[in-house]
Amino acid sequence: MKSIQTKFIALILGCVLLSSLVIGGAGIMNANQVVDKDSADIMNLMCSEKANELNGLFSCIEQSVNTVAVYANRELTDVKKFKTDPEYVREYTRRIQDIAVNAANNTQGALAVYVRYNPNFTSPTSGLFWSKTALDGRFQELPPTDFSRYSPDDVEHVGWYYLPVKSGQATWMAPYMNKNIQVEMISYVVPLYADNTTIGVVGMDIDFSLIKNSVNTIHVYDTGYAFLTDEQANIMYHRDIPAKTPMDSLESSLLPVADRLRSGGIGNYLFSYEWRGHRKRMALCSLKNGMRLAITAPSKEIDAAKNTLILQSSIALVSISALAVILTILMTRRLIKPLKELNEAAKKIAEGDLSVSLSHQTKDEVGMLADSFQQTVNHLQKYINYINGLAYRDGLTGVKNKTAYQETVANLEEKTRTGRPEFAMIVFDINNLKTINDTQGHDFGDILIIDSCKLICKVFKRSPVYRIGGDEFVVILENDDFENYEELLDRFNTALDDYNRHARPDGRISIARGIAIYEENVDLTVSDVFKRADDAMYQNKIQMKKRREKADRSGSGSNADLCPDGSTDRNPNGSTDRNPDR
Structure with a gap:
């Protein structure tokens, strides 16, 4: 009868070998797909760039002839x-x-x-x-x-x-x-x-x-080159083939490529064919003069990096498997803990949980595997965070965008259903942005938006700031900022005054704002809080407009709306109680 230790060792060895094969096989398959896609992208991008260069030359020629034609018609x-x-x-x-x-x-x-x-x-x-x-x-x-x-x-x-x-x-x-x-x-x-x-x-x-010299400058991989055909798949220029030779008369494998050229379809992938006993791949682009630019390279050169990677992965797989067998036999007990940890981490990742941390205290191959695994998870987490950052960040200001705001609102909605959250919303709206865009240009308007956002972020640096429209921002206050919202609004007023005091007259900022605090018995949804804050902001905007008109009539200056708070009304809603929107 085999001992439990023998069975355990056999089980561990089987799991290690199987896991290595599965992970290695998946890695090889993934590498194969990634390298194939990269190869197609490289050749199609090169083809597109060279086609644009040739089209630029053709456009200059067309412009010269069209100029003469226009002059001839006019005369x-x-x-x-x-x-x-x-x-x-x-x-x-x-x-x-x-x-x-x-x-x-x-x-x-x-x-x-x-x-x-x-x-x-x-x-x-x-x-x-x-x-x-x-x-x-x-x-x-x-x-x-x-x-x-x-x-x-x-x-x-x-x-x-x-x-x-x-x-x-x-x-x-x-x-x-x-x-x-x-x-x-x-x-x-x-x-x-x-x-x-x-x-x-x-x-x-x-x-x-x-045109031929421009085509001859195209080199891809080691021996890849370019040539020209017409829209009927006849060779127009090739370094080895006479002009006007039909492509489908050269190799039967070129028939699909010739048919695609005649039908006008090009595609953004590579066409595979056989040429004089060698497998090759081709990228195609249409040119302005009706010709087609083709870039071709041997498949073995295109796949060289992939084959090397597969070979290296296979060697690494075999080596790791051999080491795993030896180390499992010699150090079964020592390997049990890190292997379990790896297994648990793999399960979490498979479930979408990337918040894994491996201790990998051993300094052997399993520890190295755990370390590599952890680095992979870290890189993946960083990449996902980067992608999320692109999805949830406003491209102009760098603060959170409307998508991030909607997700936060959804989370707050859940909190209102399951608990009693405390939060407030402040809506900011930049005044006169359309007028500034129309009179001074959108670039100046963008600068105004960025400077306004900086002022908001400077004051509300511990609370999330969202840009939900061209000139509209929302700040959600919780915790300490929620408790001290009046002080923060005063600081914002002061910061805005300081900014306008040192800014040029045409660079001063006017921002209307309104705040609303969530009340369980009043607000059915988070949108109700926002609406009250938005209404308060519009009331503030109306007050600012009235003060500006009054200042204009009294002759006190044309920039009254740029410093709208005055010395007697520091609250943007005209109230200092805990429900300033009422």
């Missing part, structure tokens, strides 16, 4: 003459020529600019065409393309004109090779209309290497 004063008078057309071309060339000179990567007219009622070579004959050259006037030599269906030679006119909207043309200077270009063309008539187009040719 066209007589459409009828434009259709019938060649001399008018030549004069019109001379007027817009300088603007067009100047726009091209000031556009990064511009190689040519042109304004071409509708060949149906102008010469087939009418318009202007300025281009560089070398990358580092200057713009020169060249003969425009002769429309009469090509059919409107000849996309290769005159598609730059007929495609935007046919679509009726500004168009980014696909990259093409300019054989005159051996430079690949991409064009942006805007159709011109006047009196519901197609006048022509304004376009600009851009050095496509500018």
Whole structure:
């Protein structure tokens, strides 16, 4: 028969091993999910940032072309003459020529600019065409393309004109090779209309290497890179694949990616595929010119950190398990207490109770495990507190927000049902904030709110302060502050007077306030207390307004409402008894 000690040791060993496997497995699974999400976030963020950079370049080009188009439309004063008078057309071309060339000179990567007219009622070579004959050259006037030599269906030679006119909207043309200077270009063309008539187009040719160089600067992980496709999933630029190659003709695993590109959907996740026997993942973003930016990297590089973490976790799991077996056999009695403590702590955490404290008096691996466990709990508690702080803090002033106020009210409601709490509410309202925002700006108004909040917090530093509206604050008084509320209100009046005495005239603060004390036989809910305090505040506001108007009539100054308390009425409700709101 096995001894109880043997059975106990076997039980402990089984529990330790099982717990290690469960905790380690859960950690590995969690690490796997976290690393996958981080990888997707990294690649999608990089893709989005680079797409924004390229879109900024495209926006500058569009702005240059649109500027020329707007000027061209404005200078066209007589459409009828434009259709019938060649001399008018030549004069019109001379007027817009300088603007067009100047726009091209000031556009990064511009190689040519042109304004071409509708060949149906102008010469087939009418318009202007300025281009560089070398990358580092200057713009020169060249003969425009002769429309009469090509059919409107000849996309290769005159598609730059007929495609935007046919679509009726500004168009980014696909990259093409300019054989005159051996430079690949991409064009942006805007159709011109006047009196519901197609006048022509304004376009600009851009050095496509500018876009390619920007794409080539993208590097992710060790060998990750970027490339461009069009909206039909054809390669536009890739360091290894010829342009215009359909993506779905490369690998069958790219079919879903190609379908997604054609459907216009991008997503904020990574597309998995296989390329030349290697698993890869891809992030996609849409560009302003209709292209798609893709960033791709091998899965083994993306998962390298995850695999290392899993390996390290597995090694740690095996090592800890082996040590646990040895130490359990040699030190069963010593391990019972810390293991029980760990077990109890784990139960509390599983139930949502993070207020655990482990003594872990032993200095062995179990003690180290307990210490790590405690640190994890502490970090988790800090993180939860941080999240709660974001949820319950006002972003402008740093005091508690309306959500925190509502939760406090709910707690007070519970106290009123189960006991006889003693508390009071003070409602503060900043006067003239809308006027200040309208006349001096919202930034000045925000400063006024912050300074007002500081005054309130300075006086009521032991009581919670809540900002429940743009210019409204609530303070809930309990314990000593509740007992000494009159003294605190006097201190607030003094602090406000001192502030206004040293502030500039346009920086003085006027705050109306009202207080109400919870009365069991009067208030059915906490909201009733607030309403009485709010009513008292409005009465105080009315009194302040009257004093200000009286001071204005007597000529005592225009800032009477900024120091509304006077020397004879220090209580904001005109009363000093325990029920000042009545």
